[in-house]
Amino acid sequence: MEPAREIWQRVLGELQIQVSKANYTTWLKNSHGVSCQEDTFVVGVPSAFVAEWLTKRLHSLIRKTLAEIIGRDIDVQFTVHNQDQPQDDLVHANQTDGGISTKAKIDRFNPRYTFDSFIVGNCNHLAYATALEIAENPGRTYNPFFIYGSTGQGKTHLLHAIGHKATSKGLQAIYISADRFTNEFVLAIKQRQVEEFRNQFKSIHILLFDDIQFIANKKQTQQCFFHVFNELYNNNCQIAITSDCAPQDMTLLSNKLKSRLACGLITSIEPPDFDTRLSILRAKAKEMMTSISDEVLQLLTERIKGNVRQLEGALIYLTAQAKLTGEELTPQRINRLLTSITSKQGRKVILQTVVDYFDLSIEELIGKKRDRKTALARRAVIYLMREERNCSFAEIGKELGNRTHVAIAHSYKKMANEINANQELKAGIMEIKRSLDLESEG
Numbered sequence: 001m002e003p004a005r006e007i008w009q010r011v012l013g014e015l016q017i018q019v020s021k022a023n024y025t026t027w028l029k030n031s032h033g034v035s036c037q038e039d040t041f042v043v044g045v046p047s048a049f050v051a052e053w054l055t056k057r058l059h060s061l062i063r064k065t066l067a068e069i070i071g072r073d074i075d076v077q078f079t080v081h082n083q084d085q086p087q088d089d090l091v092h093a094n095q096t097d098g099g100i101s102t103k104a105k106i107d108r109f110n111p112r113y114t115f116d117s118f119i120v121g122n123c124n125h126l127a128y129a130t131a132l133e134i135a136e137n138p139g140r141t142y143n144p145f146f147i148y149g150s151t152g153q154g155k156t157h158l159l160h161a162i163g164h165k166a167t168s169k170g171l172q173a174i175y176i177s178a179d180r181f182t183n184e185f186v187l188a189i190k191q192r193q194v195e196e197f198r199n200q201f202k203s204i205h206i207l208l209f210d211d212i213q214f215i216a217n218k219k220q221t222q223q224c225f226f227h228v229f230n231e232l233y234n235n236n237c238q239i240a241i242t243s244d245c246a247p248q249d250m251t252l253l254s255n256k257l258k259s260r261l262a263c264g265l266i267t268s269i270e271p272p273d274f275d276t277r278l279s280i281l282r283a284k285a286k287e288m289m290t291s292i293s294d295e296v297l298q299l300l301t302e303r304i305k306g307n308v309r310q311l312e313g314a315l316i317y318l319t320a321q322a323k324l325t326g327e328e329l330t331p332q333r334i335n336r337l338l339t340s341i342t343s344k345q346g347r348k349v350i351l352q353t354v355v356d357y358f359d360l361s362i363e364e365l366i367g368k369k370r371d372r373k374t375a376l377a378r379r380a381v382i383y384l385m386r387e388e389r390n391c392s393f394a395e396i397g398k399e400l401g402n403r404t405h406v407a408i409a410h411s412y413k414k415m416a417n418e419i420n421a422n423q424e425l426k427a428g429i430m431e432i433k434r435s436l437d438l439e440s441e442g
């Protein structure tokens with residue numbers, strides 16, 4: 001398959017679980033990847049109307065999802081383009097909506113995330129074996145089942161794998177991220193439908209709850225989740241939860257919930273070692289049917305020590321580049337391409353970590369907002385890109401929505417002085433630095 005098509009199929013797989021079923025079917029289902037160039041990814045859609053709608057409504061979600069998949073930020077353009085074949089095969093993996101009356105969108109699973117496609121190594125074998133066991137025998141032994149580990153290590157993948165397996169045996173499983181749970185709960189409050197919201201979890205066998213850390217600081221949402229949890233637990237329904245850290249390290253998670261979690265099995269996924277990373281890359285290369293040599297895969301494994309998502313992203317990006325330029329992927333060329341990816345990635349990681357810390361979006365940060373919080377977050381990015389990644393003021397300016405290097409230099413100086421004078425700010429920056437170190441380790 002052409003790399004752009006392959007990449008877009010993966011993006012669709014992710015989007016399918018992030019947008020509502022109606023939106024997916026109307027706007028995304030009949031789209032396809034046309035080309036993947038250095039700075040722009042082109043998506044073909046059936047009409048100008050669809051192109052306009054996607055540009056207005058889903059552009060930033062699509063861009064973010066695409067960036068996660070290929071491991072670097074890239075612009076997305078929609079163009080009217082007929083494809084030879086409709087991509088119907090993408091939706092066949094949708095599970096039935098049977099029994100769950102309201103939000104049909106939350107029980108769909110990414111077709112790529114199965115047990116078969118999960119590579120097992122020392123780092124994850126316990127999580128894998130337990131996930132398989134609970135998919136076979138839900139609600140029996142390991143309940144609740146809690147997996148924690150840093151980003152991109154396969155936690156979501158395992159939850160979906162449980163969902164596939166259980167639904168194939170006729171069981172009802174719901175996958176929902178804590179983020180989405182929060183949004184829908186808030187909406188339910190507004191519409192006075194909290195009861196209905198909670199009811200949709202009633203008649204299921206398995207609840208797959210992703211990224212619980214997102215509700216740790218949300219009191220009401222946690223309370224609602226606690227009720228859902230108890231009701232399922234008392235009915236012997238299986239609950240599987242993921243997080244980026246162990247329950248005891250989530251200071252804001254309620255003690256009631258923590259003690260419930262402690263009754264089940266808590267296991268971690270560690271970053272994969274060299275052999276596991278290589279096996280994962282070999283499997284992904286096979287799945288993508290690329291002609292990349294094993295020597296190149298080994299080189300990639302050595303160079304990219306981050307998480308599996310980055311590894312996969314690099315492989316996809318390099319394959320696309322090779323196809324685009326027609327040049328063979330020699331070790332020298334790989335080294336050159338990787339240097340450009342990793343420095344771009346380093347800047348992206350800073351941006352993401354800072355917006356997460358300040359609870360802003362990337363758009364807000366690089367946009368024109370000038371309130372105190374946004375301005376401070378922007379200065380933090382400038383300071384960290386300079387200090388941690390040695391970026392030039394011009395590079396930073398480009399990253400932050402084309403600001404001039406003079407403005408950046410000014411902000412940098414201001415921030416350096418502020419940090420010296422303000423202990424609290426200093427502590428905040430140290431905390432962000434610690435999360436950055438965690439991101440780039442591995």
Ligand code: ADP
Nearest residue numbers: 117118119151152153154155156157280308309
């Ligand atoms: P997390 O939820 O931990 O952040 P994901 O489950 O989203 O991570 O995984 C990121 C990407 O890496 C996905 O494409 C997933 O399929 C892949 N991946 C992670 N771990 C493995 C593994 N052990 N075997 C195969 N693919 C993996």
Ligand code: MG
Nearest residue numbers: 155156157210
């Ligand atoms: Mg995840």
